[in-house]
Amino acid sequence: xxxxxxxxxxxxxxxxxxxxxxxxxxxxxxxxxxxxxxxxxxxxxxxxxxxxxxxxxxxxxxxxxxxxxxxxxxxxxxxxxxxxxxxxxxxxxxxxxxxxxxxxxxxxxxxxxxxxxxxxxxxxxxxxxxxxxxxxxxxxxxxxxxxxxxxxxxxxxxxxxxxxxxxxxxxxxxxxxxxxxxxxxxxxxxxxxxxxxxxxxxxxxxxxxxxxxxxxxxxxxxxxxxxxxxxxxxxxxxxxxxxxxxxxxxxxxxxxxxxxxxxxxxxxxxxxxxxxxxxxxxxxxxxxxxxxxxxxxxxxxxxxxxxxxxxxxxxxxxxxxxxxxx
Ligand SMILES: NC(=O)c1ccc[n+]([C@@H]2O[C@H](COP(=O)([O-])OP(=O)(O)OC[C@H]3O[C@@H](n4cnc5c(N)ncnc54)[C@H](OP(=O)(O)O)[C@@H]3O)[C@@H](O)[C@H]2O)c1
Numbered sequence: 001x002x003x004x005x006x007x008x009x010x011x012x013x014x015x016x017x018x019x020x021x022x023x024x025x026x027x028x029x030x031x032x033x034x035x036x037x038x039x040x041x042x043x044x045x046x047x048x049x050x051x052x053x054x055x056x057x058x059x060x061x062x063x064x065x066x067x068x069x070x071x072x073x074x075x076x077x078x079x080x081x082x083x084x085x086x087x088x089x090x091x092x093x094x095x096x097x098x099x100x101x102x103x104x105x106x107x108x109x110x111x112x113x114x115x116x117x118x119x120x121x122x123x124x125x126x127x128x129x130x131x132x133x134x135x136x137x138x139x140x141x142x143x144x145x146x147x148x149x150x151x152x153x154x155x156x157x158x159x160x161x162x163x164x165x166x167x168x169x170x171x172x173x174x175x176x177x178x179x180x181x182x183x184x185x186x187x188x189x190x191x192x193x194x195x196x197x198x199x200x201x202x203x204x205x206x207x208x209x210x211x212x213x214x215x216x217x218x219x220x221x222x223x224x225x226x227x228x229x230x231x232x233x234x235x236x237x238x239x240x241x242x243x244x245x246x247x248x249x250x251x252x253x254x255x256x257x258x259x260x261x262x263x264x265x266x267x268x269x270x271x272x273x274x275x276x277x278x279x280x281x282x283x284x285x286x287x288x289x290x291x292x293x294x295x296x297x298x299x300x301x302x303x304x305x306x307x308x309x310x311x312x313x314x315x316x317x318x319x320x321x322x323x324x325x326x
Contacts (some may be wrong), residue, residue, distance in 0.1 A: 003101030011051035012310040027080040030204045033119035037099035038071035039322040040157045051250030069099030073123035091122035095276035112281035115288040125295040127323035132274040133161035141236040145170030150212040153219030155181035163188040184319040236268040296320030
């Protein structure tokens with residue numbers, strides 16, 4: 001089968017389209033004939049082996065799994081002996097490591113049947129990004145109607161879903177994005193938009209409120225004191241991500257500091273590490289089939305042009321998700 005493979009960590013130049021053996025599913029796994037695969041920063045991290053601490057799990061000298069890709073949507077080709085929920089021919093979506101390939105193995109517990117009204121491309125745009133937004137806006141961060149929510153990095157993969165979900169919960173949403181992203185972020189449901197190059201969240205030329213009940217932080221590495229200044233006294237901050245930081249820890253230290261500080265302050269400060277699970281995929285299936293959540297696919301690239309798609313991601317400014325078609 002054809003697959004996007006890399007033999008060493010590095011830039012998108014390392015990604016090669018090659019013929020390799022088709023994977024064989026284990027007892028609790030499904031072999032998926034991939035039709036489309038989502039592309040986001042997680043692929044960049046797997047490709048570069050950055051931050052360096054991630055290599056403890058990914059492989060110290062080179063990636064343990066040489067095939068790139070994380071999310072996928074396609075048809076079940078075969079199932080392992082312990083899989084009872086899926087059968088060959090079913091259309092599925094979810095977490096399929098090595099999804100930039102014609103076939104990928106996936107744990108049955110991290111898959112669900114594809115929403116019937118979505119294309120494979122749209123379904124592949126959901127898993128990690130939409131599950132992360134869903135998990136970010138849960139617990140004390142689930143906004144009540146009328147509450148103020150700030151989504152930092154609102155035009156990207158996680159941000160677009162966070163804006164849609166917070167709006168659906170009845171919140172008044174302010175989205176932070178780069179120049180040119182405002183119309184897209186408003187189209188996802190935001191009432192206010194802040195261009196991070198024109199004015200920052202604590203001031204500048206924008207009409208948004210200055211204290212938020214919930215902040216979902218996906219980008220920009222703003223220091224915790226800056227975020228806490230615009231968070232309501234009993235509000236919840238969820239640190240989801242943000243590129244940059246040190247070579248070893250990347251952007252991870254801010255989230256850890258937030259979690260350590262949280263017990264000692266009135267505000268709730270959370271660090272999110274999202275997990276792929278069927279119950280959340282089923283919630284996304286329900287939301288998309290009811291028209292409450294719409295996956296925005298900015299652009300699709302054929303498998304052979306995956307390296308160019310990753311370069312697009314690195315240059316920034318995708319509106320929603322990039323998707324590889326297989
Ligand atoms: N915690 C978890 O479990 C988890 C799960 C998934 C992803 N993540 C992480 O979450 C982050 C976001 O992922 P994503 O898929 O949404 O990435 P993405 O699609 O690349 O989106 C990034 C967004 O951030 C905006 N942005 C860039 N610089 C900014 C700044 N200084 N201030 C405010 N906004 C800025 C971008 O706008 P422009 O393009 O206009 O600049 C874009 O809207 C990544 O770091 C990713 O690794 C974490």
